[in-house]
Amino acid sequence: xxxxxxHRMAFREEAGELLGELEASLLALEDQPEDQDLxxxxxxxxxxxKGSGAMFGFEDIAAFTHEVETVFDKVRNGLLPVSxxxxxxxxxxxxxxxxxxxxxxxxxxxxPAIALQGQxxxxxxxxxxxxxxxxxxxxxxxxxxxxxxxxxxxxFKPGPGFYATGNxxxxxxxxxxxxxxxxxxxxAEEVPCLEDMDPEVCHVWWDIILGARKSxxxxxxxxAFVEDDCELAIDQIDNGEALSDAGVYKKLGEILVERGDLTxxxxxxxLAAQKRLGTVLADSxxxxxxxxxxxxxxxxxxxxxxxxxxxxxxxxxxxxxAAEKLDDLVDLVGELVIVQSQIxxxxxxxxxxxxxxxxxxxxxxxxxxxxxxxxxxxxxxxSTFSRFRRLVRDLSAELGKxxxxxxxxxxTELDKTVIERLGDPLVHLLRNSIDHGxxxxxxxxxxGKPPRGTVFLSAEHSGGSVVIRITDxxxxxxxxxxxxxxxxxxxxxxxxxxxxxxxFNLIFLPGFSTAKAITNVSGRGVGMDVVKRxxxxxxxxxxxxxxxxxxxxITVRLxxxxxxxxxxxxxxxxxxxxxxxxxxxxxxxxxxDEAGExxxxxxxxxxxxxxxxxxxxxxxxxxxxxxxxxxxxSVEGSRVGLVVDRVIGEHQTVIKSxxxxxxxxxxxxxxxxxxxxxMALILDVPGLLRAAVESGN
Amino acid sequence: MAAEDTTLNDNQYLTFVxxxxxxxxxxxxxxxxxxxxxxxxxxxxxxxxRGVINLRGRAVPVVDLRMKFGMGxxxxxxxxxxxxxxxxxxxxxxxxxxxxxxxxxVYEMExxxxxxxxxxxxxxxxxxxxxxxxxxxxxxVILDINKVFSAEELTLAADAGRGQPLAEGREVAVDAGx
Numbered sequence: 040x041x042x043x044x045x046h047r048m049a050f051r052e053e054a055g056e057l058l059g060e061l062e063a064s065l066l067a068l069e070d071q072p073e074d075q076d077l078x079x080x081x082x083x084x085x086x087x088x089k090g091s092g093a094m095f096g097f098e099d100i101a102a103f104t105h106e107v108e109t110v111f112d113k114v115r116n117g118l119l120p121v122s123x124x125x126x127x128x129x130x131x132x133x134x135x136x137x138x139x140x141x142x143x144x145x146x147x148x149x150x151p152a153i154a155l156q157g158q159x160x161x162x163x164x165x166x167x168x169x170x171x172x173x174x175x176x177x178x179x180x181x182x183x184x185x186x187x188x189x190x191x192x193x194x195f196k197p198g199p200g201f202y203a204t205g206n207x208x209x210x211x212x213x214x215x216x217x218x219x220x221x222x223x224x225x226x227a228e229e230v231p232c233l234e235d236m237d238p239e240v241c242h243v244w245w246d247i248i249l250g251a252r253k254s255x256x257x258x259x260x261x262x263a264f265v266e267d268d269c270e271l272a273i274d275q276i277d278n279g280e281a282l283s284d285a286g287v288y289k290k291l292g293e294i295l296v297e298r299g300d301l302t303x304x305x306x307x308x309x310l311a312a313q314k315r316l317g318t319v320l321a322d323s324x325x326x327x328x329x330x331x332x333x334x335x336x337x338x339x340x341x342x343x344x345x346x347x348x349x350x351x352x353x354x355x356x357x358x359x360x361a362a363e364k365l366d367d368l369v370d371l372v373g374e375l376v377i378v379q380s381q382i383x384x385x386x387x388x389x390x391x392x393x394x395x396x397x398x399x400x401x402x403x404x405x406x407x408x409x410x411x412x413x414x415x416x417x418x419x420x421x422s423t424f425s426r427f428r429r430l431v432r433d434l435s436a437e438l439g440k441x442x443x444x445x446x447x448x449x450x451t452e453l454d455k456t457v458i459e460r461l462g463d464p465l466v467h468l469l470r471n472s473i474d475h476g477x478x479x480x481x482x483x484x485x486x487g488k489p490p491r492g493t494v495f496l497s498a499e500h501s502g503g504s505v506v507i508r509i510t511d512x513x514x515x516x517x518x519x520x521x522x523x524x525x526x527x528x529x530x531x532x533x534x535x536x537x538x539x540x541x542x543f544n545l546i547f548l549p550g551f552s553t554a555k556a557i558t559n560v561s562g563r564g565v566g567m568d569v570v571k572r573x574x575x576x577x578x579x580x581x582x583x584x585x586x587x588x589x590x591x592x593i594t595v596r597l598x599x600x601x602x603x604x605x606x607x608x609x610x611x612x613x614x615x616x617x618x619x620x621x622x623x624x625x626x627x628x629x630x631x632d633e634a635g636e637x638x639x640x641x642x643x644x645x646x647x648x649x650x651x652x653x654x655x656x657x658x659x660x661x662x663x664x665x666x667x668x669x670x671x672x673s674v675e676g677s678r679v680g681l682v683v684d685r686v687i688g689e690h691q692t693v694i695k696s697x698x699x700x701x702x703x704x705x706x707x708x709x710x711x712x713x714x715x716x717x718m719a720l721i722l723d724v725p726g727l728l729r730a731a732v733e734s735g736n
Numbered sequence: 737m738a739a740e741d742t743t744l745n746d747n748q749y750l751t752f753v754x755x756x757x758x759x760x761x762x763x764x765x766x767x768x769x770x771x772x773x774x775x776x777x778x779x780x781x782x783x784x785x786r787g788v789i790n791l792r793g794r795a796v797p798v799v800d801l802r803m804k805f806g807m808g809x810x811x812x813x814x815x816x817x818x819x820x821x822x823x824x825x826x827x828x829x830x831x832x833x834x835x836x837x838x839x840x841x842v843y844e845m846e847x848x849x850x851x852x853x854x855x856x857x858x859x860x861x862x863x864x865x866x867x868x869x870x871x872x873x874x875x876x877v878i879l880d881i882n883k884v885f886s887a888e889e890l891t892l893a894a895d896a897g898r899g900q901p902l903a904e905g906r907e908v909a910v911d912a913g914x
Contacts, residue, residue: 698830699825699887700890701778706779720779
């Protein structure tokens with residue numbers, strides 16, 4: 040790959056990210072049209088795309104983005120209100136930039152149709168010149184805000200009668216601290232000695248530096264009632280505009296002169312002394328030491344407030360790493376974990392205390408290494424939620440429905456691969472809720488609901504897995520219709536007795552759709568069966584629950600990672616298997632009297648637990664031992680036992696795919712490498728259970 | 737990658753023995769030859785797919801060619817080998833292992849020395865054979881590894897191994913990423 044190609048690829052990646060950010064910011068602007076921070080973010084994203092685009096030879100993108108940026112520059116400067124029309128257009132522009140990016144990959148250049156479409160968007164945007172009167176839309180209110188973070192210098196000297204009026208200076212400091220980021224310097228040098236001290240007079244005063252997104256008058260308001268009882272000086276020393284002379288900070292002398300603590304002439308003299316100014320001034324007694332210190336506090340505060348404002352500092356310092364490198368790292372850690380468990384076995388078998396100690400130490404280290412390596416691959420799921428926001432917005436408009444998307448748990452972290460592969464099924468489930476779940480406003484009114492429907496999308500950690508729920512307050516599922524359809528399709532015998540929940544879960548069967556008309560929304564040739572399969576291929580599970588007239592909840596459970604799990608190693612015959620420890624509840628001996636030919640159930644402290652004999656199910660030859668063991672697992676809320684020859688113990692299990700050939704094998708989800716280098720198979724307990732039920736075992 | 741190799745070594749073949757008969761694979765599709773290691777059986781799969789081995793941290797399925805060709809199970813001897821091959825399966829390159837009673841040599845044959853496969857009379861399906869070569873007075877059956885290990889052959893077998901017909905409307909699993 041040439042240097043040039045690499046740059047172009049880097050730009051594409053960066054632009055893709057920026058477009059995602061842009062979309063999220065635009066959608067957030069819909070709710071908070073006057074949020075200056077969001078407006079700045081939109082502008083910055085556009086600006087960066089334009090600049091880098093021009094640099095790496097994406098001229099069409101640069102030219103197009105430039106026009107959009109121009110409009111947003113006006114918004115940024117308060118010349119244009121944020122309106123729905125503007126947001127619609129900007130979103131369309133964002134999609135257009137994405138198209139241009141994709142078109143840049145093809146050799147034959149941009150499609151004329153695309154160019155035409157871009158022209159249309161630009162024409163729409165050009166109408167937003169400040170000269171033209173804004174359409175009959177209510178302009179968004181622009182409160183008196185300051186662009187970004189301004190910095191104020193406040194000198195607050197309570198007068199002699201300050202206490203007498205019942206005021207406490209500390210309250211004012213607290214009020215200021217609530218406005219933003221406050222530093223204060225206490226001047227206590229005027230406190231007299233005890234016998235001269237009048238306890239009813241305030242002898243101290245403050246120099247305060249406040250960084251806040253507030254206007255001058257808002258700061259002034261804090262002292263509204265005490266202005267006559269104190270000496271007060273408020274100066275704006277930094278207005279929060281983009282840093283024209285970034286990195287230039289005022290010198291100490293400048294600050295002191297501005298504060299009136301030092302005359303310019305004295306400053307010039309002191310500077311001539313060629314020592315650190317602070318020392319010179321303090322030594323010469325030109326300025327009290329405390330004032331110098333207060334000025335130094337200001338210098339530091341301004342520096343920090345500005346630093347916080349720099350966009351680069353918004354995100355923690357981070358580096359970009361190719362995903363393959365991370366995958367390699369995870370593989371290596373996986374190998375290490377295997378070797379570590381081999382060493383542990385050796386150490387436990389021998390009786391060398393040093394080796395045992397070393398092996399324990401190694402285990403701790405490799406556990407930590409495993410966790411932090413997998414942690415690197417963890418991303419908050421919120422990054423995908425933003426694209427759903429757009430989906431809900433556009434789709435509900437298309438279908439003439441009014442729907443709010445409410446999300447929670449954006450910070451929930453999942454493995455990168457899981458997040459990537461989860462996108463499509465989630466999109467499909469959401470489409471389903473919008474298309475089939477939430478009713479049209481008139482229908483909702485008729486059934487006494489508010490016309491606006493809501494779709495909740497939430498993610499949360501629960502034990503070793505992540506639970507994602509999609510809930511709508513729509514019409515719910517019609518168990519009778521599903522039943523009729525299932526009987527008609529021959530999936531269900533007419534006399535079958537099923538509870539509603541089981542009926543609902545029939546919609547995950549292939550080719551099962553109860554929608555009266557196939558819309559182009561959820562239809563598209565894929566059904567819920569594909570969603571289910573996609574989620575199961577991530578070792579997850581999906582289930583559905585619904586109350587007619589009140590809505591539907593779809594719950595998706597997913598493992599945190601696809602790479603390494605804690606497993607329970609078991610043996611049957613000469614074969615070794617691993618069951619995911621997260622599903623295992625306990626292991627008990629199989630009582631002789633329940634191991635017979637009759638019903639395959641055991642009595643576990645009074646509870647009836649059905650079991651599957653792995654030996655029978657997998658067709659393993661040989662005779663079982665006298666006492667077999669039962670691994671009691673919880674699968675989808677019910678308990679089931681797996682009867683095995685013996686349980687060996689817990690092991691960290693590095694998951695290897697079994698590949699394409701074994702994709703359809705029931706009851707297995709992968710393989711792992713045992714301590715001796717041979718392979719053991721990982722059981723897919725829910726799948727095993729299903730297969731056993733189907734084959735009437 | 738494999739395609740480039742075939743053009744380079746187009747006339748080189750790895751010869752091996754299955755039950756006293758000589759077979760050959762084009763060297764382009766052969767990755768390496770291993771001694772027989774421990775194979776982990778995968779339950780509820782066809783007999784001729786013997787299971788998986790650990791190949792430097794990857795699970796690689798191993799196929800018993802003798803069983804596939806109806807010559808009975810391969811028995812473990814000092815000479816038994818696993819030939820690791822790379823095949824195209826549904827457009828994806830997949831690594832598989834093939835059991836052989838013994839591996840002979842890398843043998844060079846010009847295309848002029850290779851006869852087309854006979855229509856009948858061979859023990860194995862004609863479509864698995866790309867041609868017949870000769871080594872001295874012995875015939876060599878040159879296998880078309882992509883045909884032997886085609887998706888149909890392997891999945892047909894997989895269904896048979898499950899011992900029950902597929903549910904109606906069942907289709908090939910769709911990758912979540914698609």
